[in-house]
Amino acid sequence: MKNLRDEFPLIAKNKFAYLDSSATSQQPKCVLKAVDDYYKKSHANPHRGTYCLSVEATNAYDFSRQKVADFLNAHFEEIVFTKNATEALNLVAFSYGSFLKKGDHVLLSLMEHHSMIVPWQRACKTHGATLDYIKLNNNFELDLDDFEKQLRKKPKIVGISSVSNVLGTKNNVKQIIEMAHSVGAKVLVDISQSIAHEKFDVEKMDADFVVFSGHKMYAPMGVGVLFAKEELLEAMPPFLLGGDMIEYVYEQETTFAPLPQKFEAGTQNVGGAVGLKTAINFLEEIGFDKIKEIETELTKYARAELKKLKFVECYFTSNAKNHENVISFNLKGIHPHDVASILDSKGVFVRAGNHCAQPLLRSLGLNSTCRLSLSLYNTKQDIDKLVEALKYAYEMFFKTK
Template sequence: MLSKDIRKHFPILAHEINGHPLVYLDSAATSQKPQQVIDAISNYYEHDNSNVHRGVHTLGNRATEGYEGARDKVRNFINAKSREEIIFTRGTTTALNIVAQSYGRANVNEGDEIVITHMEHHSNIIPWQQLAKERGAVLKYVDLEEDGTLSLEEVRKVVTERTKIVSIMHVSNVLGTMNPIKEITEIAHANGAVMVVDGAQAAPHMKVDVQHLDCDFYAFSGHKMGGPTGIGVLYGKKDLLNKMEPIEFGGEMIDFVGLQESTWKELPWKFEGGTPIIAGAIGLGAAIDFLEEIGLDKIERHEHDLAAYAIKRMSEVEGLTIYGPLDPEKRAGLVTFNLNDVHPHDLATVLDMNGIAVRAGHHCAQPLMKWLDVSATARASFYIYNTEEDVDRLVDGLRMAKEYFNDVN
């Protein structure tokens, strides 16, 4: 387990909620921010606030250095070949939409196939639905095994020579399933398809090496990894990005503008129209510094151990159902569950009364809810600041909620 001293870096964790010390178990939705990130953002606004790439004055140069320095940190963080392959976006959703609208529109035609899975977040479903409708393509789904994992044999059945795009999440935000992206990429490439990865639930929690995975695109968000909201990353292989057209047009992304025609800047700026997310990028850079100081391998091991402890303790609660693989080595640090006939929203409300924050609902994964044959679930998701004591508080809260609803009924 990581040292509990890490909690001292997160000022919000010192707060009380409804008279109880905060137990924050909703990091899969958004993580809390370390003081280091908060300070980096404040420092930009207090000392360096200026637009980037435009002015030659001191503030403009400092802002540009901070913004572009963050790009270099991202490149190192995911081991991209070059900084030109790192596009700053508003988040994972925007990054996936860029791939669908730019690469997809240019390369997917009538009768072609797009392959995803039943476990995908809506952000990795709807862009492909829209692209399939627009281009007359076929959207296909890889079914799941009973434990919520993916079978490579099933992937091989679904991906064919007609497949142009395979887009799969690295880690499920509901099941916690860790998908074999490298092997799936090999299957996609063997059939002439490109591989797109939704890394929103992976990049904050484990070491990601896009060259090792050999994926063509990888998307993730800053706010799930200790960074600010409104900043994300699209990684793309340089040769693919060079061939793609931007989908937003205006300032910053242009080279030359004439009365009838315009030309675009080189990578990565042709995809970053308008004033970019300067403070967000700087905050993301600070978050990367913080995570790398701890070590991604240590973070992954901490969360595996915490998930294993949570599954063990939560399984002691009678009437509680856990979804996804029970083997902690096959899942990331989250546990999705239901308790008897208690609606997840009611359960989450009772837990919140005791200072315990969990997520309740369909988790932006309605097709997966249908596959699980439930309308909604509750989810406890862990990060570097969570401890076994947090899990114990959750289990105590679940038992309290069970007693409360038994008395009500």
């Protein structure tokens, strides 16, 4: 097998330990080349021209959509390209959320990203619904007893992420969907943190809505995906309005284009879609079994090495099987921003802050954490480098204090 690090120019030519792939992953050569080729050879405005270059751009865009559909085991019409996961989540909350009525309930997990929480806050306020949350247990996992209790309110929507971007906790999405469906709820699954690591089959899972961002799975920034069951998309009103999403426009009325165009207003990111298709090919070529093997080993190693540091407080489940790629931690007595700056000076890149999950952090009694996240181009040496830099940070901080 190829040396995976060599496939990523930014990783291969630098000595730093990039431990922030949960925020954004780096791009492999094949993705960079595919996007470059698209712009050099096939770039034009899709759907609008009859000339050959526009047809090529349309084909490139359609092939990319078909690739995403095959990858998720969905139909072409069920894949809507968006700018990112955030836009996809806003689309669902605005559009499907418009069916909410006074007295309805929406149920989210407390470990959701702000991009899930904030759009549903607005949808609930607009339509007179109530927003409820599923609590966590004291092992950094969702409390399924609390979930069962909350389901008695018969929520119309349940919003859940497959993996927490703060804790790395993997949720049992299949079970959650089954439980939610048993009370008639539709389920919106945010797979932003798992899509680069584990395949998601929408049919097997019976998910109603699924969202993710391309840039967290080795594709360029600026392209995201919404999957929704066809009958739901058919029933939903469009989100953004304008060119390309219409059928006929009269002075006072408009009819809308068929799926998926109905949800794609204006000129789309064809280069990004081409990059996304290539990133999926890249992942499939390596194989998700291999990816799992590499990343499970790395996560296990990082858990063990961090646990050895008595001055580090970690926030992850004791159940290693439910833990993926992401580890939040703090150094006792040092602000996470200071820690991250010192690590940066040692060539170790981690994220510090609230990770767009303030309700979760508040529930844990925290303001912010440092977060490392692992990807298939990371190595045990990256983790060793982190550990050395953490020891340095701790010693340096307490010597200079």
